[in-house]
Amino acid sequence: MHTHALRVAIMSDETGWHTSRLKKALRERGAQGRCVDLADCRFDTTWAAHGLVIPGYGRGLPDAVIVRGIAGGTFEQVTVRLGILHALRELGIPVYNDARAIERSVDKSMTTFLLHRADIPTPATWVSESAPHAQRIVMREAAAGRQVILKPLFGSQGKGLLRLGADDTGCTPLPTLKAYGQLAYLQRFIEPLETPGFDWRVLVIGGKAVTAMRRVSEHWVHNVAQGARCEAAPLTAPLAQLAERASAALGLDYAGIDLIPCRDSPAGAQVIEVNGVAAWRGLQSVTPFDIASCIVDDLLNRKLAHSPRITSHNTLHDTPHAEVA
Structure with missing residues (x-):
């Protein structure tokens, strides 16, 4: 049985609306949320037996982790940030979502x-490092009267999307792939x-x-x-x-x-x-359903309940009903 409030690290590269909602939901359940940037975490085999340094937790570890954001960086930086999440899971810390799922x-x-x-x-998709092969896909789809969307492999928020293929002028050519990491991720465009x-x-x-x-x-x-x-x-x-x-x-x-x-x-x-x-x-903004509370309840009731490190805790509550029509 724990003698202290559950300590949950909220991994995020920026604090704001989302982290505030999560901290409030944790507080209402007697748990403590602390924001931690994965970029500030370290591997250190001299610091503690487990080999990690998680700021705010001394030589210890949080009881659980919620991943809210991972900052972009070099391949090496992102690899180590995900490695911290992998390591926490290896140490038996419930990570929500864990590194494997995020990858x-x-x-x-x-x-x-x-x-x-x-x-x-899911729409027909092609992924290739070969620009000539990707251009052939674009031309083949255009010949059938279709369009494809070129997307960054790691993109989000709708940034960097291009529509290619059949249009009034013929066939839009494939741009240089330099801005796309020399990789073409093409997905068939679904007409509205x-x-x-x-x-x-x-x-x-x-x-x-x-x-x-x-x-x-x-x-x-x-x-x-x-x-x-x-x-x-x-x-x-x-x-x-x-x-x-x-x-x-x-x-x-x-x-x-x-x-x-x-x-x-x-x-x-x-x-x-x-x-x-x-x-x-x-x-x-368009639903009365309390999303942060549902995430925290699922973490406490399902993820932590099955954690070998934590067998019981008096702050666990029932998960609210989903609003399925």
Whole structure:
């Protein structure tokens, strides 16, 4: 039995709205949340027997970790930051989401592979280091009257997206891939079913879809960061099931699943993105469902309950009901 309040490290490279909500939800359950930047964590085999330095925890370790943000950096820096999360899991610390799941969701090619393998409807996708091969894909799709989207492999918030293929002028050529890490990630463009177009963001927590919104935009990119507006949306059973399957395919504790309307899919939608470090401020603005509280409850009741380091604690509460239509 613990003699102190549960101590939860919130890994984030910036503090703000999300971290404040998580700290408040933890505080309401008798737990203590502390923001830690992974860039400030270190491996040090002389500091303590476990070999890690987590700022704010002395020679000890937090009881659990919530990953809210990982700063970009060099390949080496990001490798070590993820290595800290891997090490915490190896030491028996529940990490929400753990490094393996984050790696799967950050790498769009692996996300696509795992969705395809799980037979989850997702647009046709090609990933290649060969610019000539990628250009042939663009030309082949254009010849069939289709377009493809060129995406950065590690991109987010709708940045760096380009539409290529059939248009009024013929075929848009593939740009130089230098800005894309010399890699072409191409995904077939799904034509909007109505104007303005929209997609859905469904939040999955602990394997259950809990709430959803529509992101509506005159532009074909529907990210809130690119100016899309958030609208409340019913969480239908087909959408919920598709989002839950996508989250499970990547092994995520919580996930933001982006789905686009599509006539060809039995569910009426295809999964286009899986976000393993999902922001939810836009979604929270259009739903009464308390997202941070649900994340914290799932961490305490499910993740910590199965931790060999922590067998019981009197701050655990029941998880609120999901608002599934």
